[in-house]
Amino acid sequence: MTPARKKRLALITLMIIGVAVATTLALKAFNENLMFYFSATDVKDGKAPENKMFRLGGMVVNDSVKREDKSLKVEFILTDNQSVVTVVYEGILPDLFREGQGIIAKGKLNPQGQFVAEEVLAKHDENYMPPEVAESMKKKMTETQTQSPNKKY
Amino acid sequence: MIPELGHFALILALSLTVVQAVMPLVGAWKNIPEWIAIARPSVWAQLLFMLVAFACLTYSFIVHDFSVAYVANNSNTELPLLYRISAVWGAHEGSLLLWALALSLWTGGVTVFSRNVPDRMLARVIGVMGLVSIGFLLFMILTSNPFDRLFPVPVQGRDLNPLLQDPGLAIHPPMLYMGYVGFSVAFAFAIAAMLGGKLDAAWAKWSRPWTNVAWMFLTFGIALGSWWAYYELGWGGWWFWDPVENASFMPWIMGTALMHSLAVTEKRGSFKAWTVLLAIFAFSLSLLGTFLVRSGVLTSVHAFATDPTRGVFILMFLAFVVGGSLLLYAIRAPQIRTASQFDVFSRDTALLFNNVLLVVVTASILLGTLYPLAIDALGAGKISVGPPYFNSVFVPLTIPLAMLVGVGALMRWKTDTPSRLVKKLWPVLLVSVVVAMVLMFSFAAEVKPMALVGVVLAIWVMASTIYGIWDRVKDKQKKISALIKAPLGFYGMSMAHFGVGVFIIGITLTSLYSSEKDVRLAPGDNYQLGGYEFAFNGVQRAQGPNYVAHQGNLTVKRDGELVAMLEPEKRFYRAQSNPMTEAAIDAGITRDLFVALGEELKNDNAWSVRLYHKPFIRWIWMGAFLMGLGGLLAACDKRYRVKNKEAA
Numbered sequence: 001m002t003p004a005r006k007k008r009l010a011l012i013t014l015m016i017i018g019v020a021v022a023t024t025l026a027l028k029a030f031n032e033n034l035m036f037y038f039s040a041t042d043v044k045d046g047k048a049p050e051n052k053m054f055r056l057g058g059m060v061v062n063d064s065v066k067r068e069d070k071s072l073k074v075e076f077i078l079t080d081n082q083s084v085v086t087v088v089y090e091g092i093l094p095d096l097f098r099e100g101q102g103i104i105a106k107g108k109l110n111p112q113g114q115f116v117a118e119e120v121l122a123k124h125d126e127n128y129m130p131p132e133v134a135e136s137m138k139k140k141m142t143e144t145q146t147q148s149p150n151k152k153y
Numbered sequence: 154m155i156p157e158l159g160h161f162a163l164i165l166a167l168s169l170t171v172v173q174a175v176m177p178l179v180g181a182w183k184n185i186p187e188w189i190a191i192a193r194p195s196v197w198a199q200l201l202f203m204l205v206a207f208a209c210l211t212y213s214f215i216v217h218d219f220s221v222a223y224v225a226n227n228s229n230t231e232l233p234l235l236y237r238i239s240a241v242w243g244a245h246e247g248s249l250l251l252w253a254l255a256l257s258l259w260t261g262g263v264t265v266f267s268r269n270v271p272d273r274m275l276a277r278v279i280g281v282m283g284l285v286s287i288g289f290l291l292f293m294i295l296t297s298n299p300f301d302r303l304f305p306v307p308v309q310g311r312d313l314n315p316l317l318q319d320p321g322l323a324i325h326p327p328m329l330y331m332g333y334v335g336f337s338v339a340f341a342f343a344i345a346a347m348l349g350g351k352l353d354a355a356w357a358k359w360s361r362p363w364t365n366v367a368w369m370f371l372t373f374g375i376a377l378g379s380w381w382a383y384y385e386l387g388w389g390g391w392w393f394w395d396p397v398e399n400a401s402f403m404p405w406i407m408g409t410a411l412m413h414s415l416a417v418t419e420k421r422g423s424f425k426a427w428t429v430l431l432a433i434f435a436f437s438l439s440l441l442g443t444f445l446v447r448s449g450v451l452t453s454v455h456a457f458a459t460d461p462t463r464g465v466f467i468l469m470f471l472a473f474v475v476g477g478s479l480l481l482y483a484i485r486a487p488q489i490r491t492a493s494q495f496d497v498f499s500r501d502t503a504l505l506f507n508n509v510l511l512v513v514v515t516a517s518i519l520l521g522t523l524y525p526l527a528i529d530a531l532g533a534g535k536i537s538v539g540p541p542y543f544n545s546v547f548v549p550l551t552i553p554l555a556m557l558v559g560v561g562a563l564m565r566w567k568t569d570t571p572s573r574l575v576k577k578l579w580p581v582l583l584v585s586v587v588v589a590m591v592l593m594f595s596f597a598a599e600v601k602p603m604a605l606v607g608v609v610l611a612i613w614v615m616a617s618t619i620y621g622i623w624d625r626v627k628d629k630q631k632k633i634s635a636l637i638k639a640p641l642g643f644y645g646m647s648m649a650h651f652g653v654g655v656f657i658i659g660i661t662l663t664s665l666y667s668s669e670k671d672v673r674l675a676p677g678d679n680y681q682l683g684g685y686e687f688a689f690n691g692v693q694r695a696q697g698p699n700y701v702a703h704q705g706n707l708t709v710k711r712d713g714e715l716v717a718m719l720e721p722e723k724r725f726y727r728a729q730s731n732p733m734t735e736a737a738i739d740a741g742i743t744r745d746l747f748v749a750l751g752e753e754l755k756n757d758n759a760w761s762v763r764l765y766h767k768p769f770i771r772w773i774w775m776g777a778f779l780m781g782l783g784g785l786l787a788a789c790d791k792r793y794r795v796k797n798k799e800a801a
Contacts, residue, residue, distance in 0.1 A: 015506075022517075092761045
C-alpha cells in the first residue's frame with residue numbers, strides 16, 4: 001500500500017469509528033429519554049413505572065383543584081372516566097388549565113401513589129383534547145380535533 | 154366576486170405552471186429552442202397570477218369578507234389591520250398560498266438573476282421548479298382551497314388565534330417559507346444538471362448564491378420563531394425541540410452542510426455526487442417539514458388517519474420528489490467523476506468532517522422526531538422523546554464542529570501540514586483560554602466546568618476567525634487595500650463563523666446560569682432573583698382593541714437602584730374566550746429580565762408570577778443574525794455576477 005493510500009484508509013477508518021460512536025451514543029440517549037404515556041387506569045393497574053418519568057393524561061375532575069394558601073402548591077384529580085389519580089404540582093398552571101379540561105402532566109409517582117408533576121400541559125385551543133387523552137377516554141374523534149391545527153405556525 | 158377572482162387566478166396559475174414544467178423540460182430534452190424560450194415568460198405569467206390570488210385573499214381579510222370560510226375562521230371585525238394582513242398566512246390554507254407564492258418568487262428570481270446560465274440548463278431548472286409548483290398548487294386547489302365560501306355567512310369571524318396576534322408572527326412564517334422553498338432552487342439546479350448529464354464546477358457556482366440566500370432566510374426565520382416563542386408563549390424558553398421546530402431545523406442543518414459541500418465542488422471539483430445528494434436531502438427535508446406541520450400528523454397520527462386526504466397527498470408528493478430524484482441519482486451517479494485528489498490533511502478533509510457531523514446530527518434529530526410518530530402509527534404505544542435526548546446528542550456532536558470552524562477556514566485546499574497550522578494557531582488558542590478564564594473567574598458567580606468549556610470554545614471560534622482575516626493580509630504591503638480587496642465571500646464566511654461563536658456564548662450562559670422561579674406575590678411583596686429585587690405593585694384592568702387585560706406592575710431594582718418597570722399582562726380576547734399570557738421583558742446585552750403573570754389566587758389580591766433572569770440570551774439571536782447576514786454577504790460576492798453569456 002502506498003503511503004497516500006494508507007493515510008486515506010486511516011481517515012476512512014477514523015470516520016467510520018466516529019460515526020459508529022456517535023450512533024451508539026445517540027441510541028443510548030434515545031433509549032434513556034423515551035417517555036411513555038399512561039392513563040389513570042394504567043396507573044391503577046400498576047402498568048406505570050415506579051421510578052421513571054412518564055406522561056399521564058386525563059380530564060381534570062370538577063371541584064378537585066385544591067390550592068395551598070401561602071404557596072403555589074396545587075393538587076387535583078385526573079380521570080379517564082374509569083379510574084382516578086391525584087396529581088400534585090408546584091408552580092404556575094397553563095392558561096388553559098381548567099376543571100373539565102383534558103391535560104397532560106409529566107412526572108413521577110411517589111410512594112403514596114400520587115403523581116408528582118414537573119410540567120403540566122394544556123393546549124392553546126378551547127376545543128382541544130390531547131389525542132392521547134381523547135383515546136384513553138374512548139371518545140370518538142370529533143371534527144374539531146382533527147382540525148385543531150398546530151397553531152405555532 | 155373578489156374571492157372568485159382569486160380562485161380563478163389560482164387555477165390559471167396552475168395551468169401556466171403545467172406549461173412552465175412541461176414545455177421547457179421537453180424543449181431542453183429534444184433541443185427545441187422555441188420551447189426552451191417559453192420558460193421565462195411562463196414563469197412571469199404564473200407569478201403574476203399568484204400575486205393576484207394572494208392579493209385577493211389579502212383584500213378579503215382587509216374588508217372582512219366572512220363569506221370566505223378561511224377569513225371567517227381566522228379574522229374578526231375588531232382585529233387590527235396589521236394582523237388582518239398577517240392572518241392571511243395564520244393558518245393552513247393561507248400558509249400554503251404563501252408557500253406557493255414564495256416558490257413563484259424564487260422561480261421569478263432565477264429567471265432574472267441567473268442570466269449567465271445557459272438557456273438549456275435554465276429551462277431545465279425552471280421546469281423542475283414548475284413540477285414542484287404543480288404539486289403544491291394541486292394540493293391547495295384540491296384539498297385546501299383558501300377561497301372556499303361559507304354559507305350562511307357569519308356576522309362575526311372567529312378571530313385569529315391570539316398567540317399569532319404579534320408582530321413577530323407577521324414576519325416569521327414568510328421568512329421561514331422563503332428559506333424552505335429557497336432550497337428548491339439548489340434542488341432544481343442539481344436535478345437539471347443530472348438531466349443534462351453535466352455536473353461541473355459551473356453548476357456549483359450557479360447554485361451557491363441561491364443556497365446562501367435560502368439559508369439566510371431560513372436562519373432568520375428560525376431565529377425569529379425562537380424569539381417569538383420566547384416572549385409570546387410566556388415560558389421564557391428559546392428552543393423546545395418540539396417537532397415543529399425540528400421540522401425547520403433539519404433542513405437548516407442539511408442546508409449548512411450543502412453550502413460547505415458546494416464550496417468544495419466549486420473550488421476543487423470534488424464531492425460532486427455528495428453535493429447533489431445533499432441538495433436533494435435539503436429540499437426533501439423542507440418538504441417533510443411542510444408535511445409534518447401541515448398534515449395534522451403531529452397533532453395526532455389518528456387525526457391524520459381520520460382525514461387522510463391532505464396527509465396522503467403530501468406523502469405521495471414527497472415520495473414522488475424523493476423517489477424520483479434518488480432514482481435519477483442512481484442512474485447518473487456512476488457517470489459522475491471526481492477530477493481531483495486531496496490529501497488527508499487538507500481543507501477538503503475538514504469540510505468532509507463538517508459534512509459527516511452535520512448529517513449525523515440531522516439523522517439523530519430525524520430519529521427523535523419521527524420515531525414516536527412511527528410507533529404510534531403502528532399502535533405500539535405512545536411515547537415522546539424529550540429535550541434531554543436532543544441535548545445529549547446535539548451538544549457532543551457540535552463541539553468538534555465548533556473546534557474545527559476556525560481551523561478549517563485557515564487550512565489550505567488539497568494539502569496542508571499540521572505543523573504550519575499549529576505554528577499559526579497556538580497563540581490564538583492560548584489567548585482564547587486565558588481570556589475565557591479571566592472573564593469567567595472575574596464575572597461569573599460560580600464557575601461551572603461546562604460553562605468554561607463553552608466559553609473557551611466560543612472565544613476560540615471568534616478569535617480564530619478574526620485571526621483568519623489577519624492571516625490573509627499580514628504578509629501584504631498595503632494591508633488596508635488588501636482588506637478591501639478581499640472577496641465578499643470571505644467576509645461572509647468570517648461573519649457567519651464569528652456568529653457561531655456569539656451563538657455558543659448565548660447558549661452556554663443562558664442554559665447554565667438562568668434562574669427562574671414561580672412565586673406567589675401579593676401587592677407589596679418582593680422577591681430576590683439573580684441579584685435583582687422584583688417588587689409587585691398589584692394588578693389593574695387594561696383595554697386593548699379586541700381584548701381586555703389584567704395588567705400587573707412590577708418594579709425591578711438592583712442594589713437599591715431602579716432597573717425597570719415591568720407590566721406583564723393576562724389578556725382575554727373577546728372572540729376566543731381563552732386567556733393569553735403576555736410577558737414583560739427588560740432586554741439587555743448581558744441579561745434579560747422576564748416576568749409573566751400566572752393567575753389570580755384566592756385571597757389578598759395575590760397572583761402567581763413567573764420570574765426569570767436569563768443571562769446573555771440575546772446573544773443567541775445576535776449570533777443567528779450574524780450567521781444569516783454572513784450568508785447574504787457571501788451570496789453578494791461579485792464572482793457570482795458574471796455577465797457573459799455562454800452558449801449552451
